[in-house]
Amino acid sequence: MKIEKIFIEEEARNGEIALSLPKRFPKAQVVYIDNHADIWGRVKKPYLHKRDSLNLFIAHKKGSLVKEAPDAYGISGEPHYYFIHAYNCIYECDYCYLQGYFNSPDLVLFVNHQEIMASMQEIADKTTGNLWFHAGEFSDSLALTHLTNELSFYHDFAKRNSKCFIELRTKSANIKELMKLDPLPNFITSFSLSPKNKIKSHDLKTPSLAARLKAIEKLYKAGHPIGLHFDPVIHTDQFEEEYQELINEVSNIIPLNKVEYISIGVVRFTKDVYSQVKKNYPKTTYFHSELTKGEDGKIRYPRPMRHWILGKIKDMCLKAGAIEKAVYLCMEE
Structure with missing residues (x-):
């Protein structure tokens, strides 16, 4: 990862990350700013520019720190939220919706974790029963944790709030910091997996299967x-x-009845993301498949086709030992 400039908000300049990261990237120019929003994304920067270099912003997240997740984001029956600890990702998955979401691929690391957790606590105090907080909506939850040292904050939150489940969504194999923490039943690491040939073709710059x-x-x-x-x-x-082979490989290292949950979802895009994907990756293979725009505005396989696909993979999981109530279809009605 080549970092060209590190922009540090004045509000964050004396924090641990602001003091340590410039030492990690000694060739990067350090610039102190008042507000990252005055610079980041103000001028549209091509998504694929991340292949050459990135800028890094260290900032405080303003506005909404925790947001309600859309329907079918997690297992139904309990409320789901996601908290925003970073923008953008060091990986380059060719279907990634971030390429049509932000105006810049530059990384933003938010460091006001106490404020984020205060928002989470406020929601928890108003909620009866279990609830979920997900990390990884706008970034990978583990990829940079050796730099950010943020996991312990949210681990402590989970320890204090047994009814709150925290999910770290990742494609990373960077578990060094996580292995330093004691296991908690409500602090869950969830891995996105695809067949090895799909990872090689589409999950660019990510760890292998x-x-x-x-x-x-x-x-x-x-x-x-x-x-x-x-x-x-x-x-x-x-x-x-391909998926039967993948499920067999997973089953060899963890019994599927020991997995907390398994989500299954097809490739999908908003209109803006679809346009950017076609521009950035015109030769990618899934454009040879039948994609249509649904009533919800998302571009994906027609409902009968995708439910057939999802049903096939779900059946494979159940036959391999997965618990049926722990398997759900992601972002489906």
């Missing part, structure tokens, strides 16, 4: 709860064989 499986195995053996996301599923004529 073998590396992710090794990370899952280490965490599971250490007692950390694991979730799985088979998402996004990209249809090919061989998808059944």
Whole structure:
């Protein structure tokens, strides 16, 4: 990861991250600013510019710190929220919705974790029963944790609030900081997995399937709860064989009845993201498949086709030992 400039908000300049990160990237120019929003994303920067270099912003998140998640974001029956601890990702998945969401691929690390957790606590205090807080909506939850040292904050929050489940969504194998923490039943690491050939073709710059499986195995053996996301599923004529092989590989390292939950979802886009994906990756294979715009505005496989795909993979999971109530279809009605 080549960092060209590090922009640090004055409000954050004396914090641990602001003091340590410039030492990690000694060639990067350090610039102190009042507000990251005055610079970041003000001029549209091509998504693929991230291949050459990135700027890094260290900032305080303003406005809404925790947001209600959309329907079918997690297992139904309990409220789901996501908290915003960063913008953008060091990886380059060719279907990633961030390329049509922000005006810039530059990284923003928010450091006001106490304020974020205060918003989470306020929601928890008003909620009866269990609820979920998800990390990873706008960034990968583990990829930079060796730099941000933020996991311990949210781990402590989970320890204090047994009814609050925190999910770290990731494609990373960077579990060093996580392994320093004691396992908690409500502090869950969930890995997005695809067949190895799909990772190679579409999950650019991400850890391989073998590396992710090794990370899952280490965490599971250490007692950390694991979730799985088979998402996004990209249809090919061989998808059944590919996913059967993937499920077999996963089952060899963790029994599926020990997995906290398994979500399954097909590749999908908003109109703006779809336009950017076609521009950035015109040769990617899934544009040979039948994609249509649904009533919700999302571009994805027609409902009968995607439910057939999702049903096939769900059946594979159940036959491999997954608990039915722990398997859900992501972002489906």
